[in-house]
Amino acid sequence: MLRDGALIEKVAVRAYTIPTDSPEADGTIAWDRTTIVIVEVEAGGERGLGYTYASAAAAQVVRDVLAPTILHQDVFAIPKLWKAMIAIVRNMGLRGVCANAISAVDTALWDCKARLLNVPLARLFGMARDSVAVYGSGGFTTYSDERLATQLHDWVHEDGCRWVKMKIGTERQRDPQRMRIAREAIGDNAHLISDGNGAFDLKTALAMADQAADCGVVWFEEPVTSDELEGLCFLKNRVAAGMQIAAGEYGYDPFYFKRMMDADAVDVIQADATRCLGYSGFLEAATLADAYPMPLSAHCAPALHLPVCCAAPRFKHIEWFYDHARIEKMFFDGAPEIRHGEIAPDLSRPGHGLTLKRADAERFAL
Ligand SMILES: [Mg+2]
Incomplete structure (x- = not known):
């Protein structure tokens, strides 16, 4: 019936x-x-x-x-x-x-x-793939060099991640050395991503992009503020051929992604389903990215993104953001684990497969 x-x-x-x-x-x-x-x-x-x-x-x-x-x-x-x-x-x-x-x-x-x-949500959306690549993301500028190296090393050598991301832009003199440490820790078989979170002005970003390229950085995220679309476009056309410019995490609606794409501001568009109006908004972003065409990468909240990213037609990877992966494991039964650099939905569980561990979460309630 x-x-x-x-x-x-x-x-x-x-x-x-x-x-x-x-x-x-x-x-x-x-x-x-x-x-x-x-x-x-x-x-x-x-x-x-x-x-x-x-x-x-x-x-x-x-x-x-x-x-x-x-x-x-x-x-x-x-x-x-x-x-x-x-x-x-x-x-x-x-x-x-x-x-x-x-x-x-x-x-x-x-x-x-x-x-x-x-039905599992991945099946309800319709699966374009059975699993999704993730990249380890942390490398905070507060970390010691040792913690930076260990965190990135483990994502590559223990979890099999093919990309890892670190933050730069707090102490600019230290960034080239930190990127060299990261490069050494991950070895030659993984890609390094640097995220400026909009900390640089245009000329400093251009100089940093050259130094990042020397450390084998393949993706420079938000080198300038993502509101500066002309600046992103300028950098996209000037940085080393092997380096992609990425932004989009502050997109709260489909118009934002379209404007960023129309401005030729990025090589990869990022979207965050916890900001861009949920799975419905993320699917709109995915359709735009496919039509453009431009690769799409999911920002943060890996457990939540997993089912919808199985469905996105032109998809690159999900950000395995350190804080969120930690919270999702603490709060939800069914949170995914990385295997060989990928996460896969548990198709024996309906919905996204996550259930709240109420007793564990309670002590953090506001
Ligand atoms: Mg970012």
Whole structure:
């Protein structure tokens, strides 16, 4: 018998803050904790789970604005609910906290729908591949040279990652030496990525790109602020032939990705489903990337990205961000583990396969 939909009975939201295991920084900010906002949607006897790494203010947007908008609506009608959530935050400003909040709800809706259908989300989206490559990402500028080397070494030599990423831009005089240390630690069979997080001005970025190329860096992320599209375009056309320019992690809607692509600003577009309006927004970004054509890479939240990245038509890799991989393992049963540099969905579990370890999470609740 065909199901004719299921009405949303409950939308619950909670924010949790988890201290990092040591101080962390990139080229523009420093932090010692991470906040995750978790949304649960109940419909038809199933519960879908979504989340975003964002300010706890996103929880208030879910509770006060989004939940009343989608309650008692059909959980299967995700495009309709997605449009309604985008419309209702118009006067608050979509980009930023509201987009984070919508992302968490959209993800929970997709998970709930898949659970009601008793299928894995990767299968519901439609699989273009069975597993997805990940790159180890950390190398914070607060790390000692020893920790930098060990972290990147282990991702390559123990987990089989073919790329690893480090942060640069806090102490620019030290960056060339840090990149040489990283290169030595990973050996010749893995690729090095440097992320400036927009710390450099154009001329400094150009000089740093030359030094990065000498260390075999194949991808220079946000060498200048990603709002400076002309600057990114200039660098893309000037850096060494083997080096790609990447950006896109602050994309909160499909228009952002289109503008970045139209400006010829990047070789690889990055998108983050916990910011860009959930799985629905990520699929739009993936379609744009495929049409352009341009490779797409997922920013952070590896466990959440896994099913949708199995479906993205033109896909490169998921960022195995140190903090998020750590939190996802602490918080969720079913969080993926890296095998031979890749992660794969567990097709015996419905939805995205993640369930909240409530007792373990509770001590971090705000
Ligand atoms: Mg980045």
